[in-house]
Amino acid sequence: MADKLRIGAFASGGGSNLQAIIDGCEDARIDAEVVVLIANKASAGAMERAARHGIATERVRVGKDLTDEFFAADEQHVKLLADYCVDLVVMAGYMRRIGIGVLNAYHHRVMNIHPALLPSFPGAHGQRDAVKKGVKVAGCTVHFADEEFDRGPIIIQAAVPLVAGDDEDALGGRILKQEHRVYPQAVQWFAQGRLTVEDYKVRIEPAAPAFTSEDGVIISPGLDMA
Amino acid sequence: MADKLRIGAFASGGGSNLQAIIDGCEDARIDAEVVVLIANKASAGAMERAARHGIATERVRVGKDLTDEFFAADEQHVKLLADYCVDLVVMAGYMRRIGIGVLNAYHHRVMNIHPALLPSFPGAHGQRDAVKKGVKVAGCTVHFADEEFDRGPIIIQAAVPLVAGDDEDALGGRILKQEHRVYPQAVQWFAQGRLTVEDYKVRIEPAAPAFTSEDGVIISPGLDMA
Numbered sequence: 001m002a003d004k005l006r007i008g009a010f011a012s013g014g015g016s017n018l019q020a021i022i023d024g025c026e027d028a029r030i031d032a033e034v035v036v037l038i039a040n041k042a043s044a045g046a047m048e049r050a051a052r053h054g055i056a057t058e059r060v061r062v063g064k065d066l067t068d069e070f071f072a073a074d075e076q077h078v079k080l081l082a083d084y085c086v087d088l089v090v091m092a093g094y095m096r097r098i099g100i101g102v103l104n105a106y107h108h109r110v111m112n113i114h115p116a117l118l119p120s121f122p123g124a125h126g127q128r129d130a131v132k133k134g135v136k137v138a139g140c141t142v143h144f145a146d147e148e149f150d151r152g153p154i155i156i157q158a159a160v161p162l163v164a165g166d167d168e169d170a171l172g173g174r175i176l177k178q179e180h181r182v183y184p185q186a187v188q189w190f191a192q193g194r195l196t197v198e199d200y201k202v203r204i205e206p207a208a209p210a211f212t213s214e215d216g217v218i219i220s221p222g223l224d225m226a
Numbered sequence: 227m228a229d230k231l232r233i234g235a236f237a238s239g240g241g242s243n244l245q246a247i248i249d250g251c252e253d254a255r256i257d258a259e260v261v262v263l264i265a266n267k268a269s270a271g272a273m274e275r276a277a278r279h280g281i282a283t284e285r286v287r288v289g290k291d292l293t294d295e296f297f298a299a300d301e302q303h304v305k306l307l308a309d310y311c312v313d314l315v316v317m318a319g320y321m322r323r324i325g326i327g328v329l330n331a332y333h334h335r336v337m338n339i340h341p342a343l344l345p346s347f348p349g350a351h352g353q354r355d356a357v358k359k360g361v362k363v364a365g366c367t368v369h370f371a372d373e374e375f376d377r378g379p380i381i382i383q384a385a386v387p388l389v390a391g392d393d394e395d396a397l398g399g400r401i402l403k404q405e406h407r408v409y410p411q412a413v414q415w416f417a418q419g420r421l422t423v424e425d426y427k428v429r430i431e432p433a434a435p436a437f438t439s440e441d442g443v444i445i446s447p448g449l450d451m452a
Contacts, residue, residue, distance in 0.1 A: 220388060
């Protein structure tokens with residue numbers, strides 16, 4: 001078990017995606033363990049979750065984008081990730097930009113989840129923007145992070161319908177349910193060493209099922225986690 | 227039968243979406259008839275299809291965007307649509323911008339279909355751009371046209387998976403199959419007088435099914451055409 005993949009998680013919020021990943025690790029559907037949670041707010045609900053599961057927590061204040069404090073935080077992040085021997089960085093509702101130091105140290109090893117079918121609706125309000133725009137299909141995306149918010153090679157997406165009368169919360173709930181399925185799957189593919197990035201595109205080898213199709217849900221590629 | 231909805235179609239290409247709409251009209255799944263096809267190229271395959279079904283055809287040369295020739299074509303389009311007493315304009319693979327004259331005369335009465343899940347991948351190469359970007363879910367969108375390419379209130383969308391190994395043609399074929407289902411449905415909702423646009427969003431009343439879900443396909447709202 002000594003060479004299990006070591007995950008460092010970043011969170012700002014309640015951390016339900018973090019919980020899904022912790023659960024996957026604990027019941028061995030994901031061959032990894034979350035070794036540290038880094039939060040920018042002491043109040044982040046994710047901190048409590050991590051503590052409850054005996055996961056180390058670190059708080060790093062992150063200043064405004066591209067300020068001295070921001071760059072100092074990036075340096076501290078890099079150091080912390082090294083100290084904890086982290087193999088994969090997982091952003092779980094982390095509402096800040098990830099620093100270039102971390103991105104360079106973890107090239108194609110920083111994952112993010114976003115509640116929209118990227119490249120549609122990047123930014124802090126994916127669900128709200130989808131409702132406002134009046135699209136009829138929405139979803140979520142797990143991708144490798146790059147220096148832009150919500151961009152980078154896409155690993156897996158789930159699509160769900162937007163239904164007449166949906167507000168941001170109703171749609172958000174429908175999407176979140178799928179987030180909790182696709183994020184653990186993406187992490188497990190990484191843990192299995194099946195993900196490669198070429199020409200900005202993610203390949204999974206051996207291949208996953210082409211897609212998972214259920215009533216009102218398409219997940220692509222398909223799930224093959226236990 | 228005298229008050230059947232009268233459709234004016236614009237096409238530049240082969241016109242398989244036009245064919246799907248003609249077929250829907252002929253077998254009475256759509257309460258409308260295509261009364262004129264306007265093409266910008268005499269060679270457009272759609273011209274032959276229309277002629278085969280006894281539909282009047284008109285060719286209007288359209289110059290480069292925003293040239294005198296372009297504006298003259300727009301004027302001629304408006305006149306033709308009036309001459310043929312057109313109620314609804316349907317763009318079926320029309321690769322040109324629709325003029326502001328037509329848009330003003332047919333406010334929320336010009337439909338377009340685009341082979342992507344808008345707002346992702348507007349422009350002439352929706353399928354190719356999706357493959358290039360490496361998204362995992364793609365699809366098509368029927369919307370009311372406005373003065374920007376591939377924008378405007380969304381009526382219906384269909385989502386399909388993008389599968390490992392897909393090239394532009396493979397994905398395009400999978401999407402096109404759904405285009406031929408959602409475009410006739412959108413036209414029929416219009417013909418039934420069920421579509422209203424409010425705050426940039428399309429409402430269907432009485433409501434359609436929330437969605438249609440099949441293996442590897444989500445259509446939202448769902449189909450209720452005969």
